[in-house]
Amino acid sequence: MKLPYLLLFLSAICLGQTQEYPKDYFRTPLDIPLYASGSFAELRGNHFHSGLDFKTLQKEGLPVYAAADGFVSRIKISEKGYGKAIYITHPNGFTTVYGHLKKFEEPLADFIEKRQYAQKSYEIEIFPGAGELPVKKGQLIAFSGNTGSSGGAHLHFEIRDTKTEETINPMFFGFDILMPDTKAPVINDLVAYAVGDSSVVNNSQRPIPVSLSLQPDGSYLASKVLAKGAIGFGINTYDLSDKNFNWNGIYKVETFLNGSKLFAYEFDRFAFDETRYINNFIDYSRYKTIDQTVQKLFYKKPYPFSLISRNNKNGQVVVLPDMVYNYRIEISDFHKNKRMINIPIQYSNAEPTIAKVEKKTPYxxxxxxxxxxxxxxxxxxxxxxxxxxxxxxxxxxxxxxxxxxxxxxxxxxxxxxxxxxxxxxxxxxxxxxxxxxxxxxxxxxxxxxxxxxxxxxxxxxxxxxxxxDTVAPKIYRPSFSEGSNLNNSDSISVRINDDLSGIKEYNGYLNGKWILMDYDFKTKSLTHYFSDAVYDEGENELKVVVSDKMGNSTIFETHFFKTKTYSPVEKTN
CATH class of the missing domain: 2.60.220.30 (Chondroitinase Ac; Chain A, domain 3)
Structure with missing residues (x-):
């Protein structure tokens, strides 16, 4: 056997096996019971969810701890995405990620703030060296928040392969023990597809729902499917867990035809450059037209998505005359709770009453x-x-x-x-x-x-x-009146907005010096915290300059009074 073929053979064997991961190396990043508001590889708009979203009691400011010894290898602060995020590289070959943070704990906080002042930018990305910011397991590193594209207060947590940067299901690392689950997945819908040009399923060449009936043993029995040619199926499903009412994603799907495995995938790990394949993994047209997310259990053309490329078949069922088929779907969560659908399929030569719609154009x-x-x-x-x-x-x-x-x-x-x-x-x-x-x-x-x-x-x-776009952005609704005494305030803020091209740049100045202003695009607010200690004793002149993406700018100027209560920290300007 030639070496390339041997390597392919060995790779195929490895793909069919689950890698062993350490179960007790990482501690929980929160000191509260863990409940997931988002599961690993959950189906999101244009991407698979890359970690676990931990609930934070519907509030911000909970302590976040390093999951293991290591060093902070990346810090990224952005308006969207993960917002304020920390990446910690560990000596066992994995990296943990903590996203949507509200603020950082020392010495991280001072390190980051100095870099922001040096770069004169709220948004930064830093890659500290191995000796710059070491952390110990259980060390307080930050506080949970709602920054970036978060839809509510929670902690986004990931475990990545440091070398490949693939993201891995944290449940493999013992988090399944911390999040008990005795509930089986729930099936919302089963959809049948006429895949081939001349295929028909239940008198239709278009995707068609198949009715399901719940059986005493908890499985579902589908109504008989009458078809000819190549057909496929898709499911709309979600998972529940104990003491948690969120509709989360499932972990594993397997299909069987007459008792033999036909097609399968499990959400164990994936690369970030694969994540957009979700748009081919689901019935994208159905998602866009009726807002229903259906996972397809087949594909028409092979595509290089690792989670489905482990199959040697395309998941389709070719229905031939004088044949009866038993097709079964098994849907599992990580705790091996399982739900089954049994689908009887029989050949039918009936012509379609619902024809395929295809508008032919010159293109x-x-x-x-x-x-x-x-x-x-x-x-x-x-x-x-x-x-x-x-x-x-x-x-x-x-x-x-x-x-x-x-x-x-x-x-x-x-x-x-x-x-x-x-x-x-x-x-x-x-x-x-x-x-x-x-x-x-x-x-x-x-x-x-x-x-x-x-x-x-x-x-x-x-x-x-x-x-x-010739209209400048708006700066409005300051948090104080001009000339106010702000001795009892810990921050100042303004709202900013642009109706067309959008905000490109924002800068704040106190008495002519650049100041750090946190930007929350969800509330359209810029906030400066007095803990930076760059204000002067007595009167302070505030200037905010905001520009849109077409170069239109607005300047807002006002003043306030404040008495210093502690020695200022010198900033780099």
């Missing part, structure tokens, strides 16, 4: 080829691999507006949309960008300008047009 996209379309002053370049399947693309230009299909088709890689704006004056061109019209509003896209051409890269389909 047929072949997913494995580059595609380039131009009309009037607008062009669209579609590189190979941008779509998962071949399809007829709706492409049109009317009144300088690009109509690029609709949002029911997922895009995997960036498309390039280019407008020739020769007809727009130089003055307006500098304030112009390409926007996607989303409902009643305009969604800004970073627009690249070269001569008369404006271009964007997008993973969205829909309606695009040129927008011009």
């Amino acid at each position: 047929f996209v072949k997913s494995k080829n580059d595609n380039n379309y131009t009309k009037d002053n607008i062009s669209v370049f579609i590189p190979e691999g941008s779509f998962y399947d071949d399809f007829y693309l709706d492409f049109d230009v009317k009144d300088n507006v690009l109509f690029l299909h609709n949002e029911t088709v997922p895009v995997h890689n960036n498309l390039t949309v280019t407008f020739d704006v020769t007809n727009i004056s130089d003055v307006n061109r500098e304030k112009s960008f390409i926007a996607r019209m989303n409902g009643g509003g305009a969604e800004y896209f970073t627009t690249y300008k070269k001569g008369n051409l404006l271009s964007i890269r997008t993973k969205e389909l829909g309606k695009f047009k040129i927008m011009t």
